[in-house]
Amino acid sequence: xxxxxxxxxxxGPLVAVMALAACVxxxxxxxxxxxxxxxxxxxxxxxxxxTRQCLADLGAASVRYTALPDQRFGGGCTSLGAVxxxxxxxxxxxxxxxxxxxxxxxxxWARHGVAPAARYYLGSDLVKIETMGTYSCRNINxxxxxxxxxxxxxxxVDVSAFVLADGRRIAVRGGWRDGTRKERDFLRRIxxxxxxxxxxxxxxxxxSAHYDHLHFDMGRxxxxx
Numbered sequence: 001x002x003x004x005x006x007x008x009x010x011x012g013p014l015v016a017v018m019a020l021a022a023c024v025x026x027x028x029x030x031x032x033x034x035x036x037x038x039x040x041x042x043x044x045x046x047x048x049x050x051t052r053q054c055l056a057d058l059g060a061a062s063v064r065y066t067a068l069p070d071q072r073f074g075g076g077c078t079s080l081g082a083v084x085x086x087x088x089x090x091x092x093x094x095x096x097x098x099x100x101x102x103x104x105x106x107x108x109w110a111r112h113g114v115a116p117a118a119r120y121y122l123g124s125d126l127v128k129i130e131t132m133g134t135y136s137c138r139n140i141n142x143x144x145x146x147x148x149x150x151x152x153x154x155x156x157v158d159v160s161a162f163v164l165a166d167g168r169r170i171a172v173r174g175g176w177r178d179g180t181r182k183e184r185d186f187l188r189r190i191x192x193x194x195x196x197x198x199x200x201x202x203x204x205x206x207x208s209a210h211y212d213h214l215h216f217d218m219g220r221x222x223x224x225x
Contacts, residue, residue, distance in 0.1 A: 131160060
């Protein structure tokens with residue numbers, strides 16, 4: 001058997017190259033062994049079948065929305081399976097997190113209940129709906145103690161006024177009892193339409209806490225007042 005020998009004149013440079021390669025390789029190994037930072041876990045999105053179907057229904061109705069991450073706040077307040085409505089066909093003010101069923105029902109009510117009623121009773125197109133918001137971590141009627149409101153679960157919305165293309169603003173406050181006959185008829189018509197859709201509907205006729213808005217939620221019901 002023959003051994004292949006390198007001339008002595010090449011031995012020095014060859015050793016130097018091998019040593020350099022070993023050094024570089026060691027550096028890569030050490031860098032690879034340094035633990036990488038783990039990304040922060042993403043917040044959970046509800047993916048149950050009912051929510052998936054609800055989101056699909058919003059899309060089929062050409063409603064633009066953003067799905068929101070689940071949130072659990074202190075005191076039992078939550079925002080689960082919620083969305084933020086972006087475009088339902090009519091601009092709406094102050095909307096925050098809404099459970100998907102509430103958002104779906106609200107969008108349908110605005111499109112098929114309020115808009116036609118505005119044209120029929122008031123002779124003008126609906127151009128804006130004003131609300132007092134959705135999520136709020138508080139008890140029913142804002143009481144210091146008692147049962148949590150559906151607002152505390154992003155499951156309620158308070159509607160305060162409607163703006164028409166001719167510039168009129170029909171507010172629940174004042175308009176419910178002191179508006180013109182057509183304005184009162186309009187407000188009661190959309191109230192009745194809401195009672196066919198939402199689980200709970202509260203008007204100024206319910207109590208003094210609702211003197212300036214219509215409260216809609218998807219909690220227990222049906223209850224219409």
